[in-house]
Amino acid sequence: EADIYQTPRYLVIGTGKKITLECSQTMGHDKMYWYQQDPGMELHLIHYSYGVNSTEKGDLSSESTVSRIRTEHFPLTLESARPSHTSQYLCASSGPLGKDRYSEAFFGQGTRLTVV
Amino acid sequence: EDQVTQSPEALRLQEGESSSLNCSYTVSGLRGLFWYRQDPGKGPEFLFTLYSAGEEKEKERLKATLTKKESFLHITAPKPEDSATYLCAGLRAGNMLTFGGGTRLMVKP
Numbered sequence: 001e002a003d004i005y006q007t008p009r010y011l012v013i014g015t016g017k018k019i020t021l022e023c024s025q026t027m028g029h030d031k032m033y034w035y036q037q038d039p040g041m042e043l044h045l046i047h048y049s050y051g052v053n054s055t056e057k058g059d060l061s062s063e064s065t066v067s068r069i070r071t072e073h074f075p076l077t078l079e080s081a082r083p084s085h086t087s088q089y090l091c092a093s094s095g096p097l098g099k100d101r102y103s104e105a106f107f108g109q110g111t112r113l114t115v116v
Numbered sequence: 117e118d119q120v121t122q123s124p125e126a127l128r129l130q131e132g133e134s135s136s137l138n139c140s141y142t143v144s145g146l147r148g149l150f151w152y153r154q155d156p157g158k159g160p161e162f163l164f165t166l167y168s169a170g171e172e173k174e175k176e177r178l179k180a181t182l183t184k185k186e187s188f189l190h191i192t193a194p195k196p197e198d199s200a201t202y203l204c205a206g207l208r209a210g211n212m213l214t215f216g217g218g219t220r221l222m223v224k225p
Contacts, residue, residue, distance in 0.1 A: 006159075031211055043160075043203070043215040058212075090159050094211060104150060105213060107159030 003027055006091050006108035013081055013115055021076045021111045023091030032074040033105065035090040036060060043090065049074060081115040088112045118143045120206050122216035129223050132193045137219045139204030140186040148207040149187050151180050153200045154218070160203055163189075194223045 004025040013019055025032065030051045035043040035058075045058030049068040063085070064078050074093075078085055090110045095103040120141045129135055141149065148167050152160035164173040166182035173180050177198065179190045189202055201220045205213040 033212075035215075040220075042217040043205075043213075045212060048210075048212065059214075092159075103211075104162040104165055106162065107152075110157070110159050112157070 004091060004093055004106050004108045006089075006111050008111060009109060010112050011114070013113070015080075015082055015115055017081050019078050019081055019113070021089055021091075021113070023074045023076070023108060024072050025074075025093040025106070026072060027093060027095065027106070028071065029093035029095045029103075029106075030071065031094045032068065033092045033094075034058070034064075034066060034074070034076050035092065036062065037088045037090060037110075039088075047076065081113075083115045086113060086115050118206065118208055118214045120204055120214050120216035122202075122204050122219050124219060125217065126220045127222070129191075129194055129221070131195055131223055131225050134190070134192045134194070136191070137189040137202055137204075137221070138186060139189070139216055141204075141206045141214075141216075142185075143206035143208050143214055145209050146206050147209070147211075149182055150205045150207060150213060151187070151189055152203040152205065154203055155200050163202075191221070194221075196223050196225050199223045 007022045032049045034047040037043045044060035046062040047066040088110050091108040092105040094105045123138045151163040154160045164180040169184045181188045201218040203218045205215045
């Protein structure tokens with residue numbers, strides 16, 4: 001069973017507020033990811049990290065920012081929430097690469113964000 | 117541009133009625149093809165990884181196969197608890213996944 005946790009599970013917040021979505025994993029994985037998923041739609045990578053102090057933007061442009069100060073922790077921050085940020089945010093992590101094999105990504109339960 | 121396309125978008129089956137889900141991909145330098153199951157309101161749960169054409173993997177009523185252009189997820193004698201969205205993803209350089217839109221499977225008793 002994957003040990004990756006996201007909090008909160010649900011968040012309803014007003015426009016203009018600053019929010020931080022938390023993601024923690026206890027598997028010691030070096031790689032972590034944030035995906036955005038609208039209802040019934042595909043997952044889009046918005047941020048990823050290869051390890052401490054490493055952060056990169058993903059395929060989908062996002063106004064959010066991330067940080068990776070500790071291996072186990074990969075929070076996502078929105079400085080000023082807007083209704084267009086309403087979505088589900090999924091955090092994932094993956095472990096070391098083996099010879100010609102690649103670790104699957106383990107996902108958290110997600111945070112469903114609603115900005116009103 | 118890397119792309120993963122799944123079909124059908126939705127599939128309704130009677131319990132026991134076997135079928136297949138399709139995933140076609142154009143991912144440059146594909147390093148693996150992943151299948152996930154996602155239940156409503158939850159994160160995806162890993163099912164299979166396939167690395168080379170001709171490879172097959174099985175788990176209970178599910179069997180995944182891979183060719184050079186597509187992957188199939190075969191569901192044999194499905195049960196209502198198999199109802200979920202099944203996601204296919206191609207792994208590209210940098211250990212990043214490109215996901216398809218998913219197939220929503222509904223199995224009626």
